[in-house]
Amino acid sequence: MKTNIFFHTAVVFAVLSCLFGCANPEVELRKGTEIQIRPSTVLSGFTPFASDNFEMYDDSHLRITCLLYDKTGNLAYQDQALLDNFNQDISFHTTLDENNGDYTIIALATCIMGTLSSPTLEAYSISGTGSLDQLCVKQEYDGNSYYSTWSVMGYASQTLSFDCTAVSLNLKPATSLVYMQWKDIHVHDRDVFPIDEYYIIYHPNNVLQFTHDGTPKYSSSLSASQNRGDYVNPAKNMSSTNIYAMHNIFPGSSVKLFARTFSGNDRADYSNQKFTLVSGHQYVFSLDCATFKLTPYEGILGTRALIDELKPTGGNSLPSFQHIDFSQKQLNN
Numbered sequence: 001m002k003t004n005i006f007f008h009t010a011v012v013f014a015v016l017s018c019l020f021g022c023a024n025p026e027v028e029l030r031k032g033t034e035i036q037i038r039p040s041t042v043l044s045g046f047t048p049f050a051s052d053n054f055e056m057y058d059d060s061h062l063r064i065t066c067l068l069y070d071k072t073g074n075l076a077y078q079d080q081a082l083l084d085n086f087n088q089d090i091s092f093h094t095t096l097d098e099n100n101g102d103y104t105i106i107a108l109a110t111c112i113m114g115t116l117s118s119p120t121l122e123a124y125s126i127s128g129t130g131s132l133d134q135l136c137v138k139q140e141y142d143g144n145s146y147y148s149t150w151s152v153m154g155y156a157s158q159t160l161s162f163d164c165t166a167v168s169l170n171l172k173p174a175t176s177l178v179y180m181q182w183k184d185i186h187v188h189d190r191d192v193f194p195i196d197e198y199y200i201i202y203h204p205n206n207v208l209q210f211t212h213d214g215t216p217k218y219s220s221s222l223s224a225s226q227n228r229g230d231y232v233n234p235a236k237n238m239s240s241t242n243i244y245a246m247h248n249i250f251p252g253s254s255v256k257l258f259a260r261t262f263s264g265n266d267r268a269d270y271s272n273q274k275f276t277l278v279s280g281h282q283y284v285f286s287l288d289c290a291t292f293k294l295t296p297y298e299g300i301l302g303t304r305a306l307i308d309e310l311k312p313t314g315g316n317s318l319p320s321f322q323h324i325d326f327s328q329k330q331l332n333n
Helices: 002-020 322-331
Strands: 030-038 060-069 075-083 090-097 103-114 119-122 124-127 136-139 154-160 166-170 176-183 197-203 207-210 216-219 228-232 242-249 252-263 266-277 282-288 293-298 310-312
Touching: 030 060, 030 103, 030 154, 060 090, 075 090, 103 124, 103 166, 154 166, 176 197, 197 282, 228 242, 252 293, 266 293
Parallel strands: 030 166, 176 282, 242 310
Antiparallel strands: 030 090, 060 075, 060 103, 103 119, 103 154, 124 136, 136 207, 176 242, 197 228, 197 252, 207 216, 252 266, 282 293
16 A cells, blocks of 8 residues: 555656756747838928829839847848838738847838849848848938939837837838929020039938937948039920929938039039938028029928929939939039
8 A cells, every 4th residue: 555655656746847847947928019110101291392292203112121129139020011102001910029028120111113022223222130230221322302202211210018019100201301493594505605514412421220229320421522412404404494303311410512513524613511401301402503502491492482483304214323323423522
């Protein structure tokens, strides 16, 4: 009888040892969450000069990039989707791990052509996604938006706790909307040496990164002699008196800005100055071709003074970027 008692007792201890005595493993808790992203708020604070300025460029799509980083700044989740325009919303679904603590969400809205896996053109390139410290968004080419949303960029950043089952992100503009205006472009057509081209030139920030808490920080990878901008050729716009172009530019506290003219091979610079751009704000760079004076101001194009009907500049074609290559040679110091 005693033998049976000892036998059963040994069995019970063995079972309990297997259940509770094996190195006390941690219980991993995971929970699903939904990340809802709303891009329309990127445009809601801006006023377009023409209603079609906020339409998508032909054959382009809006790329939404969703990145989730753990408490150490390492990538825990990423996904992308293509939308038809800024008026569409998108949701991503992922799983959170309690052991990772709070997460940081970075959401990006950028325009591309082609597919997610093989874009043929990107307004912004995204690299270094594996780490929040290395994440880098770079504006490609320049800020020209081609009278569309092409170079508009939106973003959102937010801390996400393990307890959160759903989060909704209203994207904010990462760029400033700048309308460039050329007034009275034919005023010097009958001069002995007529003006061939009028430039508005700026030296922008072209890189967006984020601090560990998701705060955006802007910088420039351009050398001091590399500039961006746009120009008007009066001979190619004979039926127009006043011309405008639309750019979206990363913010900066002291953006170099000036005007340049070409008459044959002779060039001259005017109104060299510095100007502050704030993301989400709207500006006008107005060049009076008669006086060569460039005036930047915060506001909406067409509301400061009565002018003739503004028309878009001729010859801006996105797929070739030929006019950009030509401009870059002229914009360098």
